[in-house]
Amino acid sequence: MVKHLISVEVENRFGILARIASLFSARGFNIDSLAVGETEDSTISRITMVVPGDDQVIEQVIKQLRKLIDVIKVVDLTGQPTVTRELILVRVNARGKDRDEIMRLAEIFRARIVDVHPESLTLEVTGNEEKIKGLLTLLRPLGVKKLVRTGKVALSREMKS
Amino acid sequence: MKKRTGAEILIEALTKEGVDNVFGYPGGAVIPIYDALYDAPRISHITVRHEQAACHAADGYARATGRVGVCIATSGPGATNLVTGLATAYMDSVPVVAFTGQVPTSMIGNDAFQEANITGITYSITKHNYLVKDIDELPRILKEAFYIARTARPGPVLVDLPKDIQNVATDAPYPEEVKIRSYNPHYEGNPKQINLAAQEIDGSERPVIYAGGGIISSGASRELYEFAHHNNIPVTTTLMALGAFPENDPLSLKMLGMHGTRYANYAIMEADLIVAVGARFDDRITGKISAFAPEAKIMHIDIDPTAISKNVKVDIPIVGDAKDILPRLKALTKGKQREDWHRKIAAWKEKYPLKYDKDKGLKPQFVVQKICELTGGKAIICTEVGQNQMWAAQFYCYTHPRSFISSGGLGTMGYGFPAAIGAQIGRPDDIVFDIAGDGSFQMNIQELSTVSRYKIPVKVAILNNGYLGMVRQWQQFFYKGRYSQVDISSIPDFVKVAEAYGVKGIRVEKKEEVEAALKKALSIKGPVVIDFQIDREENVYPMVPADAALHEMIDGLA
Numbered sequence: 001m002v003k004h005l006i007s008v009e010v011e012n013r014f015g016i017l018a019r020i021a022s023l024f025s026a027r028g029f030n031i032d033s034l035a036v037g038e039t040e041d042s043t044i045s046r047i048t049m050v051v052p053g054d055d056q057v058i059e060q061v062i063k064q065l066r067k068l069i070d071v072i073k074v075v076d077l078t079g080q081p082t083v084t085r086e087l088i089l090v091r092v093n094a095r096g097k098d099r100d101e102i103m104r105l106a107e108i109f110r111a112r113i114v115d116v117h118p119e120s121l122t123l124e125v126t127g128n129e130e131k132i133k134g135l136l137t138l139l140r141p142l143g144v145k146k147l148v149r150t151g152k153v154a155l156s157r158e159m160k161s
Numbered sequence: 162m163k164k165r166t167g168a169e170i171l172i173e174a175l176t177k178e179g180v181d182n183v184f185g186y187p188g189g190a191v192i193p194i195y196d197a198l199y200d201a202p203r204i205s206h207i208t209v210r211h212e213q214a215a216c217h218a219a220d221g222y223a224r225a226t227g228r229v230g231v232c233i234a235t236s237g238p239g240a241t242n243l244v245t246g247l248a249t250a251y252m253d254s255v256p257v258v259a260f261t262g263q264v265p266t267s268m269i270g271n272d273a274f275q276e277a278n279i280t281g282i283t284y285s286i287t288k289h290n291y292l293v294k295d296i297d298e299l300p301r302i303l304k305e306a307f308y309i310a311r312t313a314r315p316g317p318v319l320v321d322l323p324k325d326i327q328n329v330a331t332d333a334p335y336p337e338e339v340k341i342r343s344y345n346p347h348y349e350g351n352p353k354q355i356n357l358a359a360q361e362i363d364g365s366e367r368p369v370i371y372a373g374g375g376i377i378s379s380g381a382s383r384e385l386y387e388f389a390h391h392n393n394i395p396v397t398t399t400l401m402a403l404g405a406f407p408e409n410d411p412l413s414l415k416m417l418g419m420h421g422t423r424y425a426n427y428a429i430m431e432a433d434l435i436v437a438v439g440a441r442f443d444d445r446i447t448g449k450i451s452a453f454a455p456e457a458k459i460m461h462i463d464i465d466p467t468a469i470s471k472n473v474k475v476d477i478p479i480v481g482d483a484k485d486i487l488p489r490l491k492a493l494t495k496g497k498q499r500e501d502w503h504r505k506i507a508a509w510k511e512k513y514p515l516k517y518d519k520d521k522g523l524k525p526q527f528v529v530q531k532i533c534e535l536t537g538g539k540a541i542i543c544t545e546v547g548q549n550q551m552w553a554a555q556f557y558c559y560t561h562p563r564s565f566i567s568s569g570g571l572g573t574m575g576y577g578f579p580a581a582i583g584a585q586i587g588r589p590d591d592i593v594f595d596i597a598g599d600g601s602f603q604m605n606i607q608e609l610s611t612v613s614r615y616k617i618p619v620k621v622a623i624l625n626n627g628y629l630g631m632v633r634q635w636q637q638f639f640y641k642g643r644y645s646q647v648d649i650s651s652i653p654d655f656v657k658v659a660e661a662y663g664v665k666g667i668r669v670e671k672k673e674e675v676e677a678a679l680k681k682a683l684s685i686k687g688p689v690v691i692d693f694q695i696d697r698e699e700n701v702y703p704m705v706p707a708d709a710a711l712h713e714m715i716d717g718l719a
Contacts, residue, residue, distance in 0.1 A: 010343075011343060014292070014294070015280065015281075015292070018281060018284065019284050022281075022284035022285050023284075023285070026285040056470070059470065060467065060471060063466045063467040064467050066466070067465070067466075067467050069288070069289040069309060069341070069343060069344050070289075070343055071343055072342060072343040
């Protein structure tokens with residue numbers, strides 16, 4: 001099933017997230033990730049969501065979102081030139097030699113060490129899906145204790161004329 | 162601008178939106194609104210006996226008149242009692258605005274007395290809803306609520322009004338116009354799509370128009386009639402669209418679907434083009450979806466983009482208002498004769514008419530036919546849900562839009578009687594019947610008090626078989642006749658119940674008494690309840706079993 005990256009501009013109003021959550025639950029749509037925040041215009045929020053589904057499901061997701069009164073604009077960014085980023089915080093077991101290995105990985109992936117403990121290190125890393133997946137694959141054998149991710153945010157690239 | 166309280170602004174909104182009737186039930190959190198209503202003699206308020214009935218009455222009023230129906234309930238249980246009514250209106254796209262009281266803003270979220278999160282509860286059963294937290298926003302919100310309810314695909318809108326908001330004053334004016342940047346209904350069909358559609362229509366040999374409730378909300382019955390006749394295309398309607406196309410017209414195939422006519426369903430199965438207008442391919446219409454109209458291209462005209470390709474893949478979608486699109490399609494099409502197709506349909510009509518055994522006792526179909534005959538087919542027929550609804554749909558001849566009022570999508574038992582009250586208030590000069598079952602009628606039977614008090618002359622025809630008849634029918638067909646918990650016979654005596662409320666009650670036990678009883682009921686100026694004690698095990702035929710294709714119908718009579 002293709003995962004679609006959908007960007008939704010909404011009125012920055014009380015209850016809008018509940019409306020969207022209610023729509024998804026009522027229609028049986030899934031959400032893989034969701035990131036919400038105010039835009040350059042404080043009356044508008046942008047929600048970036050990753051939604052799995054075949055073409056028919058995604059068509060309904062987009063149309064149903066557009067039908068919500070407080071939704072201003074819905075764009076499916078999948079397959080379009082976009083900049084996408086996600087931020088994660090990951091706490092890894094770090095004893096003995098592993099500490100050096102983790103610090104090396106942090107350097108390669110341009111991650112920052114944001115918390116240091118005798119038994120663990122906590123890394124902050126920002127990037128696209130491949131980068132984050134790559135780092136996590138290398139960290140997992142060392143023992144990931146905690147992982148938290150913001151969900152993807154995305155903007156379509158501005159066309160150069 | 163003079164300062165007005167929230168409650169006064171609400172009255173101002175009702176006046177400016179042309180609302181002259183509201184249905185409601187007072188309670189602690191709406192006392193300020195009722196106090197303001199006390200000074201508004203031009204707005205007539207009907208006090209019902211249960212909030213659910215207020216919402217159904219507002220809905221019936223809206224369906225009968227085409228105007229927005231309005232209801233009022235208090236916070237907490239008053240608001241939650243509206244839920245079924247809102248869900249009913251939402252499923253059938255009916256413009257209703259519901260006002261609920263709410264605990265004061267300072268107490269919201271504290272589990273205060275009679276507090277319920279009604280906006281949260283109704284997200285998925287309203288087109289939109291509002292919780293008003295700032296008095297200065299109230300005028301705009303009220304204006305938007307009416308606008309959203311009646312435009313595009315209509316639907317219910319709920320406005321939750323905390324008690325302090327009803328009491329505080331503002332000088333914010335009631336806006337003249339609505340501007341919602343995120344809501345811009347799209348009415349005009351795309352010309353390219355319309356051209357394409359016209360070519361498909363001209364190219365088709367066996368087209369069928371499948372018309373839905375959208376024709377009625379759009380007010381496009383005349384446009385449908387002219388388009389169908391110009392192109393000689395037979396028309397079948399959904400339950401929601403009964404009356405959108407005259408059933409006495411030679412092009413009419415009457416209703417399709419689970420309890421539709423054989424000829425409508427056969428026509429769908431053999432068609433090479435389905436022209437769906439303002440319909441949504443509900444499972445009660447399509448039968449087994451993969452077998453629906455197997456030979457046809459599907460054209461779909463609808464104001465709601467989400468309706469298109471939701472259940473059935475659509476080949477030619479046109480988003481827009483039927484009232485705009487049908488005349489444009491008519492102008493672009495050649496007007497083919499299609500004689501072979503009509504010969505075939507005429508043969509089906511001849512061979513498979515709707516029928517029942519007229520000679521065996523008191524049959525519900527006979528009662529419905531008599532109501533049609535004695536009212537000249539000009540009454541407004543409301544129904545409950547179940548067998549009564551299907552017999553009312555099949556055996557009355559609908560010729561006018563807004564003459565059949567029924568809960569189609571949600572299938573709400575208890576809808577018909579309060580809806581009939583609303584319809585009668587909206588159209589006081591028309592005859593209004595509620596064709597009921599003994600089960601459904603008891604779900605809002607307390608409204609006998611309302612019709613009695615306000616002398617609302619609704620005629621209730623109970624097709625009383627002492628069963629939850631449609632469930633019994635399914636148990637008979639699909640559960641080996643194991644009638645589990647569906648026998649509700651003998652209680653109550655409906656004539657005595659009616660009389661206890663001061664309403665005339667008539668009992669009919671024999672076929673020979675039907676005409677006299679109906680004539681008597683029609684001669685009485687007030688409300689009447691007629692208890693027709695029908696053949697208990699009469700079934701609704703034909704029937705497409707769940708998950709069967711439309712042509713796989715079962716029938717009681719060979």
